[in-house]
Amino acid sequence: xxxxxxxxxxxxxxxxxxxxxxxxxxxxxxxxxxxxxxxxxxxxxxxxxxxxxxxxxxxxxxxxxxxxxxxxxxxxxxxxxxxxxxxxxxxxxxxxxxxxxxxxxxxxxxxxxxxxxxxxxxxxxxxxxxxxxxxx
Amino acid sequence: xxxxxxxxxxxxxxxxxxxxxxxxxxxxxxxxxxxxxxxxxxxxxxxxxxxxxxxxxxxxxxxxxxxxxxxxxxxxxxxxxxxxxxxxxxxxxxxxxxxxxxxxxxxxxxxxxxxxxxxxxxxxxxxxxxxxxxxx
Amino acid sequence: xxxxxxxxxxxxxxxxxxxxxxxxxxxxxxxxxxxxxxxxxxxxxxxxxxxxxxxxxxxxxxxxxxxxxxxxxxxxxxxxxxxxxxxxxxxxxxxxxxxxxxxxxxxxxxxxxxxxxxxxxxxxxxxxxxxxxxxx
Amino acid sequence: xxxxxxxxxxxxxxxxxxxxxxxxxxxxxxxxxxxxxxxxxxxxxxxxxxxxxxxxxxxxxxxxxxxxxxxxxxxxxxxxxxxxxxxxxxxxxxxxxxxxxxxxxxxxxxxxxxxxxxxxxxxxxxxxxxxxxxxx
Numbered sequence: 001x002x003x004x005x006x007x008x009x010x011x012x013x014x015x016x017x018x019x020x021x022x023x024x025x026x027x028x029x030x031x032x033x034x035x036x037x038x039x040x041x042x043x044x045x046x047x048x049x050x051x052x053x054x055x056x057x058x059x060x061x062x063x064x065x066x067x068x069x070x071x072x073x074x075x076x077x078x079x080x081x082x083x084x085x086x087x088x089x090x091x092x093x094x095x096x097x098x099x100x101x102x103x104x105x106x107x108x109x110x111x112x113x114x115x116x117x118x119x120x121x122x123x124x125x126x127x128x129x130x131x132x133x134x135x136x
Numbered sequence: 137x138x139x140x141x142x143x144x145x146x147x148x149x150x151x152x153x154x155x156x157x158x159x160x161x162x163x164x165x166x167x168x169x170x171x172x173x174x175x176x177x178x179x180x181x182x183x184x185x186x187x188x189x190x191x192x193x194x195x196x197x198x199x200x201x202x203x204x205x206x207x208x209x210x211x212x213x214x215x216x217x218x219x220x221x222x223x224x225x226x227x228x229x230x231x232x233x234x235x236x237x238x239x240x241x242x243x244x245x246x247x248x249x250x251x252x253x254x255x256x257x258x259x260x261x262x263x264x265x266x267x268x269x270x271x272x
Numbered sequence: 273x274x275x276x277x278x279x280x281x282x283x284x285x286x287x288x289x290x291x292x293x294x295x296x297x298x299x300x301x302x303x304x305x306x307x308x309x310x311x312x313x314x315x316x317x318x319x320x321x322x323x324x325x326x327x328x329x330x331x332x333x334x335x336x337x338x339x340x341x342x343x344x345x346x347x348x349x350x351x352x353x354x355x356x357x358x359x360x361x362x363x364x365x366x367x368x369x370x371x372x373x374x375x376x377x378x379x380x381x382x383x384x385x386x387x388x389x390x391x392x393x394x395x396x397x398x399x400x401x402x403x404x405x406x407x408x
Numbered sequence: 409x410x411x412x413x414x415x416x417x418x419x420x421x422x423x424x425x426x427x428x429x430x431x432x433x434x435x436x437x438x439x440x441x442x443x444x445x446x447x448x449x450x451x452x453x454x455x456x457x458x459x460x461x462x463x464x465x466x467x468x469x470x471x472x473x474x475x476x477x478x479x480x481x482x483x484x485x486x487x488x489x490x491x492x493x494x495x496x497x498x499x500x501x502x503x504x505x506x507x508x509x510x511x512x513x514x515x516x517x518x519x520x521x522x523x524x525x526x527x528x529x530x531x532x533x534x535x536x537x538x539x540x541x542x543x544x
Contacts, residue, residue: 149430296433332469
């Protein structure tokens, strides 16, 4: 299992008039979490795209348990808990607020696809190889 | 059952470097869909907040089936298919692309809460009354 | 002179915890204004990019006079008051709030550039031709 | 003179289909720059708002010289080069790209205002006092 954490400070831009972080800003936090998880595995997502592979999102689930607020430094914990199946790779997330409370739970599935055609294609070997040692 | 549709043109701001509408922009589209659905029921969300009730999001699920692109005029179909249960009200969505293909499916659950305290409170009577005639 | 207006309803996503439309959301409104102005001239920006020309922003100026708020239907008035000079085309804007008050003034300069190389290139003939009849 | 720098990694969410960071995302970077500059002066913006003072933006100017791209770690240099005049405080910015090139220049003027009424009010003493030692 791969676990990676990254810290993000909630921007004023991300608040809404309830005084909460707007619910539509969480997907960007999840994106940052998985990009950092891949970076820790030695994979820069930008290099993948330059080689012609992109990883668009196939599905997203978020449970908002505790609102997060302006200027809080949240912790996004990103987990890859199983090997990719075919062209899909699942990420699961916990977001903790500044007090360490579990504020949000989420799941995202990415699909490996060709930049040129947009069509699904085999998961890049860099990713499979990097993950293997974690799932012996 | 309540069904409402609204049309939204995808902004350049909403694209990403894949050339798609970024996955994190869909929650704003869903928000617009439900605000318009409520407006058709005679309820302005801004009035609810002025009266002290807000409807933060409790959960979100999106399945991205076909990418949508810059300048497409999408149709967001918002459906309230059952009466609120306690403090919760569920919305289900279909987003159709410019060709009329089903591009996205989504579910959102809102919670009725007090603006003053942030705590859950009874669903506003305006909403219950407006919905009743649709669920005889 | 070319003048075009478009109406935009402020989304909840665009509010911040001051209860105002966040200042960083205005550039997207300006983008929508100029895309609609070009559309009225018979030019779809998306077609320009497909033909290999893009119009990135070179400079932006905004004066925020009156805050705009959630659910207001604002009017963006976009004006092309002179012909492009070389590779640059200037747009000037007025944004009116729901009461018709002048809320915001802005200026944007776009540069014509090649999608392939990112380098400046001659303003597309479609644009020059479409504008000519307005500047006799 | 007060100079503060902060580093920001450009998110995928912030790209557009030109493959650049969308021009409308820069205001959020500028906001982060000035919030960190104030933090270095010992002032947390969130505390100001809790005490009833907010600092909405009065004007914004940006010159986009070199596009910045996905995953670049940019450096936002924020400068307060003179004391506030009345209710206004000016910030000037330079954004450097990952190679250290000057990519963007910007100016923002904030106004001190009451959270309760939205009306201009005297610049908070915390800010004036914190700045004084820099402008002897």
